[in-house]
Amino acid sequence: MAFLLVMTVVVAALFGSFTVKGSSMEPTMVSGERILLDPLHNDDIERFDLVQGIEPGPERFGGGAQVVKRVIGLPGDRVAIVGGEKPIVYVSPAGSGEVYRVDNPAWPTRIGTAVDMCCGEDGTYDDAASGVWATVPGDSLWVLGDNWGGSTDSRGFGFLPVADVSGKAWLRLLPAGSFGGFGDGRVELVEVDAPVSGLDVRP
Structure with missing residues (x-):
């Protein structure tokens, strides 16, 4: 029984995992780390989940x-x-008139020159439509990297179809000393009570 369990874990690690390449998710994920995916709950994706998908x-x-x-x-x-x-x-969450600021502690120190406005109708950078709201389609997600200035994400390629999501990052397998989950990286929504300077209208 123990052998079967071990083999199941090994197979899952080999076929349900991936190796991080690049720096777009630093400091949360570092190039070379091996990550185990949860491919079974793509219909239950939540805000701030880490997902693997196919870039459109x-x-x-x-x-x-x-x-x-x-x-x-x-x-x-x-x-x-x-x-x-x-x-x-x-x-502004679906069905809500509330506006929230996303507080990701990783972003402020990693902005670099990526300071453009957003969003066009497809969720990408669009300085001509600076500070305009874009609505995420019913079959898609809007995703960003934790390494703000070093990430190609929805700002560049637009909305990510849910159908193209392989799974949610579940566990860090390697290196062994870093084994474990990710939590939410202390990312949170902070409610905004007053009108936002530079944002066209409250949704």
């Missing part, structure tokens, strides 16, 4: 590649980024 768009621009990102906008949510020296992400 033409292959010559990165489309078709496997990416790992943090879910910020769920189906029906409205999302926006007010740019500047320290861009701020706003979310």
